[in-house]
Amino acid sequence: MLTKAWAAEFGPRGVRVNAVSRVVNGAEGVREPLAERVRRAVEELGYVPNQAARSLVTRRHDAVAVVIAEPETRVFADPFFALQLRGISKELTAHDSQLVLLLTEGRDDHARVGRYLAGGHVDGALVFSLHLDDPLPGLIQRAGVPTVFGGRPGWNGSAGDVLYVDSDNRGGARQAVRHLVGLGRTRIGHISGALDQTSAADRLDGYRDVMAGANPRLIVESDFTPAGGEHGMRELLDRCPDLDAVFAANDLAASGALRVLRERGLRVPEDVAVVGFDDMLPVAEQTEPPLTTVRQDIEEMGRLMARLLLRGLDRPDTDEDAEAAPNSVVLPTTLIRRASA
Amino acid sequence: MLTKAWAAEFGPRGVRVNAVSRVVNGAEGVREPLAERVRRAVEELGYVPNQAARSLVTRRHDAVAVVIAEPETRVFADPFFALQLRGISKELTAHDSQLVLLLTEGRDDHARVGRYLAGGHVDGALVFSLHLDDPLPGLIQRAGVPTVFGGRPGWNGSAGDVLYVDSDNRGGARQAVRHLVGLGRTRIGHISGALDQTSAADRLDGYRDVMAGANPRLIVESDFTPAGGEHGMRELLDRCPDLDAVFAANDLAASGALRVLRERGLRVPEDVAVVGFDDMLPVAEQTEPPLTTVRQDIEEMGRLMARLLLRGLDRPDTDEDAEAAPNSVVLPTTLIRRASA
DNA sequence: ATGAAAGCGCTAACAT
DNA sequence: ATGTTAGCGCTTTCAT
Numbered sequence: 001m002l003t004k005a006w007a008a009e010f011g012p013r014g015v016r017v018n019a020v021s022r023v024v025n026g027a028e029g030v031r032e033p034l035a036e037r038v039r040r041a042v043e044e045l046g047y048v049p050n051q052a053a054r055s056l057v058t059r060r061h062d063a064v065a066v067v068i069a070e071p072e073t074r075v076f077a078d079p080f081f082a083l084q085l086r087g088i089s090k091e092l093t094a095h096d097s098q099l100v101l102l103l104t105e106g107r108d109d110h111a112r113v114g115r116y117l118a119g120g121h122v123d124g125a126l127v128f129s130l131h132l133d134d135p136l137p138g139l140i141q142r143a144g145v146p147t148v149f150g151g152r153p154g155w156n157g158s159a160g161d162v163l164y165v166d167s168d169n170r171g172g173a174r175q176a177v178r179h180l181v182g183l184g185r186t187r188i189g190h191i192s193g194a195l196d197q198t199s200a201a202d203r204l205d206g207y208r209d210v211m212a213g214a215n216p217r218l219i220v221e222s223d224f225t226p227a228g229g230e231h232g233m234r235e236l237l238d239r240c241p242d243l244d245a246v247f248a249a250n251d252l253a254a255s256g257a258l259r260v261l262r263e264r265g266l267r268v269p270e271d272v273a274v275v276g277f278d279d280m281l282p283v284a285e286q287t288e289p290p291l292t293t294v295r296q297d298i299e300e301m302g303r304l305m306a307r308l309l310l311r312g313l314d315r316p317d318t319d320e321d322a323e324a325a326p327n328s329v330v331l332p333t334t335l336i337r338r339a340s341a
Numbered sequence: 342m343l344t345k346a347w348a349a350e351f352g353p354r355g356v357r358v359n360a361v362s363r364v365v366n367g368a369e370g371v372r373e374p375l376a377e378r379v380r381r382a383v384e385e386l387g388y389v390p391n392q393a394a395r396s397l398v399t400r401r402h403d404a405v406a407v408v409i410a411e412p413e414t415r416v417f418a419d420p421f422f423a424l425q426l427r428g429i430s431k432e433l434t435a436h437d438s439q440l441v442l443l444l445t446e447g448r449d450d451h452a453r454v455g456r457y458l459a460g461g462h463v464d465g466a467l468v469f470s471l472h473l474d475d476p477l478p479g480l481i482q483r484a485g486v487p488t489v490f491g492g493r494p495g496w497n498g499s500a501g502d503v504l505y506v507d508s509d510n511r512g513g514a515r516q517a518v519r520h521l522v523g524l525g526r527t528r529i530g531h532i533s534g535a536l537d538q539t540s541a542a543d544r545l546d547g548y549r550d551v552m553a554g555a556n557p558r559l560i561v562e563s564d565f566t567p568a569g570g571e572h573g574m575r576e577l578l579d580r581c582p583d584l585d586a587v588f589a590a591n592d593l594a595a596s597g598a599l600r601v602l603r604e605r606g607l608r609v610p611e612d613v614a615v616v617g618f619d620d621m622l623p624v625a626e627q628t629e630p631p632l633t634t635v636r637q638d639i640e641e642m643g644r645l646m647a648r649l650l651l652r653g654l655d656r657p658d659t660d661e662d663a664e665a666a667p668n669s670v671v672l673p674t675t676l677i678r679r680a681s682a
Numbered sequence: 683a684t685g686a687a688a689g690c691g692c693t694a695a696c697a698t
Numbered sequence: 699a700t701g702t703t704a705g706c707g708c709t710t711t712c713a714t
Contacts, residue, residue, distance in 0.1 A: 001461060016685060019711055029683060048460040052402070053707035055393035057689045066442075082423060089444040093453070099464075100404075103430040112434070119389040120342065121439075156709045168401045225629055255627070286596070288568055344691045357701060362693055370699060394691035398705045 001050050034221075040054045049207035062108060063098040064309060065125040067113055069136050070104075079280060080298060081128070085151060087124060087302025093308050097123070108135055118143040118151035124309045129153050132196040137162070148309045150301065154198040154330075162314070163306045165329045167296035169199050169277075173206025173332030176275040176294050179212065179335055184274055185245035188214070191257060193224040193231035193249035200224070203277060205247050215240070222289045224254055229256025235266060243341065251276035251283040251293055258287050258340070296333050304329055308339060342391050354382045365390055369504055383409060385540050404439040406486075408454055408464040411445075420621060421639060422469070425491060429467060432457065436651050438464070446631055451477055459484040461622025465650045471495050472559070473527070474536040489650045491642065493669075495539040501503045504653070506646045506670045508637035510540050510618075513674030515639050517616040517635050520676055522551065526586035529555070531571035532598060534565040534590035541565070542589050544618060563594055570597025574587025578605060585613060590622040592617035599681070614682035630680035637674050645670055 003017060015038050017067035018204035022030050023038040023236070030038070034207075037307040041047070055061050059229050066088060068081055092099050100122055102113050117125055117140055124146040129136050143288030159201065180188050190207045204219065217239045222228035229248055233256065236243060254276030258268060266272050266290055276284060279295035308326045344358060351358065351411045356379050360592070363371050364379040371379070373406030396402050407429060409422055426440075434438050441463055443454050465487040468478050473495040481488050492506035519598055521529050524573055531548045545560065552559070563566055563569035570589055574597065577584060589595035595617030600610060607613050616626060620636035649667045 001707075006707085018685070018687095018709075025709080031683065034684075048456060050397070050707050051460065052393045052396035053463050053690090054709075056391070056397055056692085056707080059690085061393070063441075079420070085442070086444060086544070089442065089448070093444075093450070098457075099442045101407075101426070101430065101442045103427060103434075103440075104566070105431070109434070115389065116439075118387075119390050119392065185710095194699050219703080226623065249700095252623075259627075259629075270675075276683095282593075289598075297411075342691075345689095358691085359693075359701070359703095363700095366693085368693095372699065375700075391691050393694075394706090398689080399710085400706080559698085565683045 001048060006047070008043075009045055010041055013037055015041050020039070020047070021049075023103050030162050039300065048096070052308075056259055061123050061252050062096055062123060063100050063122045064306070065094055065100045065102050065117060067102045067104065067117075067127045067129075067136065067140075069127070069129050069131075070154060071081075073074030073092045079282065080278070083298040084305075085297035086304035087304075087308045091303045091306035091310070093307075097310065100181065104136070107135075110139055114139040114143055116294055117124075117145045120145075123313050126150060126305050126309060130197045130199075131194075134183055140271075146309060146312050148305045148312075150305055151163070152202070154200045154201065156197070163308060163326060163328055164298070165301050165308065167199075167301065168330050168333050169202035170206040170209070172277060172294040172296065173203040173247065174209050175333065176277065176336045177207050177210040179292070179337075180245040180273055180341060181274055181276060181300050183245070183269075183341060186216065187240060187243050188245040188247060189218045189236040189240065189303070191220055191236065191246060191248045191253050192200045192220045193222065193253070195221055200249055207247055215294075218243075222249070224250050224253055226252050226256035226259075230260050231256075233257035233260040245274070246272060247275045249277055249286075251278045251291055254293070254340075255283055255287050257293075262288070269339070275341045287340070292338045292341040293336050294333045297331060299332060304331070342389060347386075347388070350386055352568065355441065356382050360411070361388070362390075374515060376585075379547065380570055398459075402462060402464050403437055404441050404463045406441045406463040407460060408441050408443045408445065408458075408466055408468045408477065408481075409471075410466065410470055410472075412467075412486075415631055417548065420623065421619075422519045424639040425643035425646075426536060428640035429647045430643075432647035434646045436647075438651065443620055445477070448476075453478055455480040458486045461486075464654050465489070465492060467646050467650060470540045471540075472535075473539075487574070487650060487653050490651075491646055493539045493543070495537070495542065504667060504669055506513055506642050506672070508540075508642065509671050509674050510543035511547040511550070511619060513635040513676075514544040514588065515550050516674065516676045517618065518548050518551040520633070520678075521586040521588060521614055521616060521682060523611070524586070524610075525615055528581060528583065529567055529583050529588060530559045530561070530577040530584050531587040532577065532587060532589045532594050533562055533569055534563065534594070536562055538565075539627045543680045548588055558582075563590070565591050565594055567597035567600075568591050570594030572597075573599050574598035574601040585617070587613060588616045588618075590618055592619045592621045592628075592632055595632055595634070596624055596628050599630075599632075601606060603629070610680070610682050616682045620677050624678070628681070634676050634677050635674045635680040642672060645672070 019038055023035055078165040126148050137153050151165045152164050192204045195201050220232045220235045222232035248257050261268055276291045276293035277294045284291040284293050311326050360379050364376055393492050467489050469491040478494050493505050493507045533545045561573045561576045563573040589598050603608055609615055616632035617632045620634045625632040625634050652667050
C-alpha cells in the first residue's frame with residue numbers, strides 16, 4: 001500500500017511495483033517466473049492495492065451509490081428495501097464493486113445527494129424514487145451519472161431514455177382481480193396505494209382493466225400501510241355493504257383490511273375474499289387467514305438493477321447504436337393462493 | 342477536478358489551486374479579496390474536489406463501513422437493521438461521511454470483508470455481529486480498523502477494549518418480568534431467542550434475575566421468529582398447562598405465541614399475560630391484543646454507534662490516557678403497556 | 683518481457 | 699498572505 005515502503009519490501013524479492021500492478025490486474029506480459037514471485041510476495045506481505053491511488057489514475061471507483069428517497073417510515077415497516085439491497089449487494093459483490101448507501105430524509109438532502117453524485121465519487125447510481133413529484137431524478141439526470149431506477153419513475157421528463165427495473169404491477173393486479181372474478185365475486189373493491197407512486201397507479205390500472213365498468217365507489221385511495229388498509233376497508237364497507245371481495249394494493253394494507261373484516265364479523269373468504277400484493281412472507285403467511293397475494297421477486301429486482309448498471313458501465317459508449325444497449329426490465333408476477341381468496 | 346485543465350480555468354481568474362484547496366477546506370490564511378475570487382470561481386466552474394486525490398494525500402476517506410453479518414433472512418423479517426441504518430446514516434451525513442454497506446451472506450464473505458477493511462478504504466467500521474462463534478470480530482480486530490459494534494459482541498477475545506452500543510437487555514427483561522409479577526402472575530414462562538446471541542442470553546439472564554427459583558421447564562429456547570414463538574409457546578403449554586404469563590424475547594416471537602394461545606382458546610391477558618421485547622411498532626401495535634413490550638430506541642443506537650466511531654477518529658491518539666476516550670454505551674429500555682399484559 | 687519514469691488531482695510543507 | 703513544489707500509491711507509456 002506504500003510505493004516507498006513497498007519498494008523496500010518488494011525490491012529484495014526481485015519484484016518491481018509495476019509488475020505487481022500488472023499481475024494484480026491480470027494484465028498480459030508477465031511470464032511465469034516473475035509472476036510467481038509477485039504472487040508470493042503479495043501473499044506474504046498481505047499487500048492490498050490502495051483504491052484511492054488507483055481511482056486517481058483509472059477514474060473508476062468500483063463503487064455504486066444506492067439512493068433511497070423515502071422520508072416516510074414506510075421503508076422501515078416492510079422489508080422491501082432490505083430485500084432489494086440484498087439483491088443489489090450480491091450482484092455488486094460479484095463484480096467487486098462497493099455499495100455506498102445514501103438515505104435521504106427530505107428536500108434538504110437532495111442537494112447533498114446531487115453534489116455527491118456529481119462529484120464523481122461513484123461509477124453509477126441505483127435510485128429508488130417513489131413519488132411523482134420527486135425532484136431527485138431530475139437532479140441525477142443533471143449530475144450525468146449512469147443510473148438505473150428501481151420502479152418505473154413517474155416522471156415525465158425526457159422519458160424515453162431512463163433505465164429502470166420494475167415488476168409488472170398492472171399485470172399482477174389483473175391476475176389478482178381475475179382470480180377474484182374466477183371465484184364468482186362480482187362486487188370487488190380496491191384499496192389502492194398512494195397514487196403518486198407509479199406502483200400504486202399501475203395496480204389501480206390493472207384493477208380497472210378487469211373491472212372496466214365497475215362502480216368507482218369501489219375504489220378507495222390509501223397508502224400501503226396497515227392503518228391505511230383499515231381506513232380503506234371501513235370506507236369501502238360503508239359505501240358498499242354488500243361487497244364480496246377486496247384487492248388491496250399490498251399485503252400490509254390487506255392485513256389492515258382483514259382486521260376490520262374480522263372486527264365487523266365478516267368471514268374471510270366466505271363473505272369477503274381478500275387478495276394482497278407483494279407476498280411479503282412475514283406478513284402474508286402470518287395473517288388470519290393467510291393471504292392470497294401476488295408475488296414479485298424483489299431480491300431479483302435488486303440484482304437486475306445492479307446488473308443493468310454494471311453492464312452499461314463496462315460498455316462505455318463504444319457500441320454501434322442500440323446493438324447491446326441495456327433496456328428497462330419488467331419482471332413478471334405470480335399469484336400465490338392461500339386461504340383468503 | 343483536474344489540476345491541468347483547472348489551472349487553465351482558475352489561472353485567468355487570478356486563482357491558484359492551492360488557494361482553492363485552502364478555501365474549500367476552510368483553512369486559515371486566505372484574505373478576503375482572494376477568498377472571494379476563489380469562491381466565485383468555484384461556484385461558476387462547478388468545481389468539486391476529487392475525493393480520490395484527496396484521500397491519497399490525507400489518508401482520510403470520509404467513509405465508514407457498515408458490516409451486517411446475517412445470513413439468515415431474519416434481517417429482512419424485521420425492521421431492526423433498517424432503523425439502525427437510518428440512525429447511522431443521519432449521524433454520518435452530519436459529519437460528511439459516507440456509508441459503505443457490506444452485507445455478508447456467509448463464511449465465504451468474511452475474507453472479502455476482512456480484505457476490504459484491511460485495505461484501508463474506510464476510516465472505520467460499524468459492525469453487527471450477532472453470533473457468538475462469528476469469526477468476523479476477530480478478523481476485524483486483526484485488520485486494525487477502528488470499530489464500534491452494534492450489540493455487545495459475545496466474543497471472549499481481548500474483551501476489555503471493544504467498543505459497542507447496546508440496549509440494556511438484561512434490565513429490560515427484568516422490567517418485563519417484574520411487570521408480570523406485579524400483575525400477580527406466578528407461573529411465568531420465557532421464550533428465549535437464539536442463545537448464541539448476547540441479546541438473547543442477556544434477556545434470559547434478566548428473566549432469571551427476577552424468577553430466581555423458577556422451574557427451569559418454564560424456559561424454552563427459540564429463535565426470535567414468529568414460527569419459533571409458536572413452537573416455543575406450544576412446548577411451554579405442554580410442559581406447564583397452568584402457565585399464567587409469558588415473556589417472549591422479542592415481539593415477533595410474542596406474535597407467534599399469541600397465535601398459539603388464541604388457537605388453544607386461551608384468553609390474553611386474562612388466562613395468560615404476554616410481554617414482548619423491542620416495541621417494533623408494525624408488530625406490537627398490530628397483534629391481537631396489542632402487545633405490552635419493552636421498548637429500545639434502535640435508531641438512537643445507530644446514531645450513537647456512528648458518533649462513538651467518529652469521535653474516536655477525530656481524536657487520533659493524541660490524548661493523555663483515558664481522559665476523553667469514548668466508552669461503550671448501554672441504553673436504557675422502557676416498558677410500554679398495551680393490552681396483552 | 684521487464685524496468686524506469688511520468689503523471690492522475692490534491693494537500694501540505696516550503697519559499698517568497 | 700500567497701505562490702511554488704514535492705510527493706501520496708498507483709497505472710501506463712516508453713525505454714531497454
